[in-house]
Amino acid sequence: MNNLRYLRKREGMTMKQLGAAVGVSESAIGLYETGKRKISLAMLVELCHVLNCSMADITGKEEPVREESALERKYNALDAHGKAVVDSVLDLELKRCTGPVKAPGRIIPLFPAAAGPGDPAEGEPFESYETDNDKADFAVRISGDSMEPHFKNGEVVLCQKRIPNDGDIAVMSVNGAIVVKQYISAFGNIYLRSLNRARKDMDIDILESGNYSVVGYGTVICAKIPLVTQ
Numbered sequence: 001m002n003n004l005r006y007l008r009k010r011e012g013m014t015m016k017q018l019g020a021a022v023g024v025s026e027s028a029i030g031l032y033e034t035g036k037r038k039i040s041l042a043m044l045v046e047l048c049h050v051l052n053c054s055m056a057d058i059t060g061k062e063e064p065v066r067e068e069s070a071l072e073r074k075y076n077a078l079d080a081h082g083k084a085v086v087d088s089v090l091d092l093e094l095k096r097c098t099g100p101v102k103a104p105g106r107i108i109p110l111f112p113a114a115a116g117p118g119d120p121a122e123g124e125p126f127e128s129y130e131t132d133n134d135k136a137d138f139a140v141r142i143s144g145d146s147m148e149p150h151f152k153n154g155e156v157v158l159c160q161k162r163i164p165n166d167g168d169i170a171v172m173s174v175n176g177a178i179v180v181k182q183y184i185s186a187f188g189n190i191y192l193r194s195l196n197r198a199r200k201d202m203d204i205d206i207l208e209s210g211n212y213s214v215v216g217y218g219t220v221i222c223a224k225i226p227l228v229t230q
Contacts (some may be wrong), residue, residue: 003060005033007051008083032139105130110139110156111178129156136221137161140171140180146194146202147180150225161218169220174204175213182219182228190214193228 008018008029015029022043031037039047043222044055051058075086110129136158142151151157151169157180164170170183170190181192181204188208194200206212 002033002035002039002041002058004029004047004058007053007057008033011051017032018050021050059128074105078118105132106136108136108138108158110141112141112143131158133158133221135160137218140178140220142180144174144202146196146197146199148196149179150195150222151220159218163216164219167224169222169225171217171219171220173213173215178217179204182225183219184227195225195228197228199230 009014011144013021015028015033016026019026019029023046024043028037032039032043039058044058047053047058048055075083078086107128107130109126111126125140131139138159138161140159142153142155142157145153147169157169159171164183166184168183169180170179170192171178172183173179174192179192181202182195184191184193190206192204192206194202206214
């Protein structure tokens with residue numbers, strides 16, 4: 001049942017007159033009023049126009065009243081300047097949140113600079129380290145000050161697995177201890193030099209005639225550094 005009969009009579013119209021006004025028969029209006037025929041949306045619009053009422057007036061269904069949220073109340077209480085500030089912040093945050101999503105980085109092993117012997121690729125204990133550098137095979141955390149000012153204590157450096165050339169910063173295991181030093185070779189000997197020449201005591205000379213356990217891990221990814229000469 002709906003309010004159509006009441007609204008029709010309020011306008012002083014007969015069922016025949018209302019039917020003629022909206023383009024249907026008198027009997028159709030009767031079926032609408034008794035609820036025996038569903039009123040289509042298009043017909044509802046026509047009836048509202050003729051009877052000068054809203055759809056809710058005919059159907060008897062009121063639109064739910066939505067309460068203002070606490071956030072809306074606070075915003076509406078602001079003056080023009082305050083609203084402009086909030087709108088500006090919202091725009092910035094929306095741009096940040098809907099911008100391009102950064103792809104997750106690659107996970108590579110991170111080794112301490114004082115690890116045991118063995119190849120980092122072959123099961124040594126390590127942490128996971130995320131990087132966007134697609135050339136890095138592993139990472140090493142620098143220990144001590146012997147490579148300052150280029151590499152500081154605690155700094156993580158990215159490394160490649162490759163044979164070092166003279167001047168490269170090599171990552172090597174010497175007698176069971178991983179070291180990060182500048183690599184220099186001559187006459188079959190290997191000289192591992194500290195970049196911090198105040199720490200010459202940390203230099204390592206691996207002579208061809210000596211008895212050393214040496215394993216090369218790779219080189220640090222960095223700009224070319226001049227050869228240590230002193």
